Amino acid sequence: MIKVNKLTKRYSDKTIALKNVSFKLDKKITSVIGRNGAGKTTLIKILSTQLAPTSGSAFVNGIDVVENPNQVRKIAVSIPQEAKPIDYITPFDAVRLYLSARGVWLHESKKAAEDALKKVGLWDARNKLAYELSGGMKRKVFVAMAIAADAEVVFLDEPTTGLDPFSRVEVWAAIKAIKGQVILTTHYMEEAQALSDDVLMIESGKIIAQGNVKQLLKPFSGLVRIESQKKRHKSYKVGNTWISYVKKAEANSFVGKEDIIKPVTLDDLFIRRGVNLES
Ligand SMILES: Nc1ncnc2c1ncn2[C@@H]1O[C@H](COP(=O)(O)OP(=O)(O)OP(=O)(O)O)[C@@H](O)[C@H]1O
Ligand SMILES: [Mg+2]
Structure with missing residues (x-):
């Protein structure tokens, strides 16, 4: 469960990306939607302890992201919006390395990496070097990392941007199979509709609506x-x-x-x- 109270983020150039927002996310899968520059990535970065808020507080499963970021990092994983794997690593090694950095034994990571790569449809490409992968395949390496980590909370910033329609559906199924709570951002409304138990709409740093798709479409x-x-x-x-x-x-x-x-x-x-x- 995520709890956010009066959260504000002002960047050093005085851009205010989040304006005193408060909300709770307690459903299995939440989609955060909003136009370019709405504040989605800023929010995900703060919740996943990559960025400090200017004021206000946020808790991930009861842990304060400002006071105890290391504890949050143990139970949460995050895929950044712009992430690309380094050129000379294979998908299999990338996932295993990520797991090992999170404290998983190397011999245990084999099975987890295999399962995750199969789920996102990357198993056949597991031994290619990252620079030999297409843009969408590179994106999937990160989705596989997040799935393999088996975390309590998973943040995915635009997990399916650049994926073809078939791959997107494949990744949706993988996201649905994640055991923990998932918070994802997306510009694809059909994705938000297909995946979400809850939708958070952001506009210019403010929450303008929250609810399930049915509730939001009631008007x-x-x-x-x-x-x-x-x-x-x-x-x-x-x-x-x-x-x-x-x-x-x-x-x-x-x-x-x-x-x-x-x-x-x-x-x-x-x-x-x-x-x-x-x-
Ligand atoms: N490091 C930064 N310094 C200054 N302003 C920033 C910084 N990062 C983001 N911003 C600004 O904060 C606002 C919100 O940006 P953010 O990246 O959170 O939007 P977003 O909703 O993720 O957009 P997109 O859909 O394009 O990814 C924008 O006005 C952006 O220009
Ligand atoms: Mg963004």
Whole structure:
């Protein structure tokens, strides 16, 4: 369980990335979602003891991340957003080395590394050097490390960015099989929907919503999304598309030939909050 109380992060250039946020994460898998620069990585770094907050407190399974970071590190693992394995190491060795740094005996790490690499679909590539792996495969090495560590709490900052759709589904299954609590960030709303028991929405350093997908989509219940090439009454402009929401039963009479009807997703929470409402 994660408990965060009035947490603020101000970077040295005075950017305030988190603004006095308080929340609790007690579900099995939480997705943290929000636009670029919202504060997701800052939050993950603080919770995983890579960054000190400016003020406020945070606890991971009851341990204070500022007071006792070493204790947090024993029970939690974290994959950074930009992590890349060093060039001259194989996936198998990378996972085993990581486990050994966490205090696992080398002979015990063999099985754990094998299981994790199989789960993420990297077993066949286990003996390649990292520079011979594709970008997505490199990413999976880190997911395998996090899975193999068998930690109480696992932080994954954009675990599936750069993965093809097949690999992504493979990694989802691996994430679901993690025994501990998982907190992940993602820009893929279908990923948040597929994985999360709880979703935390951040915007400009503030929590704007928290709940399961069903709760968050409640304001849209009975509605579908219409994507048009032309402006409509109460529509939102996203790129070159105008998006509006209408009752399911009325959708067919509402749409034009070129329009597309889609079910609502977490994307719609962002669309409806923001950009260019034109009526
Ligand atoms: N080291 C730093 N120094 C100054 N500002 C920073 C630093 N790291 C992040 N920021 C700023 O803090 C804000 C939040 O950044 P953060 O990386 O937490 O966002 P994010 O939600 O993870 O975004 P993305 O989805 O692009 O990864 C941004 O305005 C960013 O420019
Ligand atoms: Mg980030």
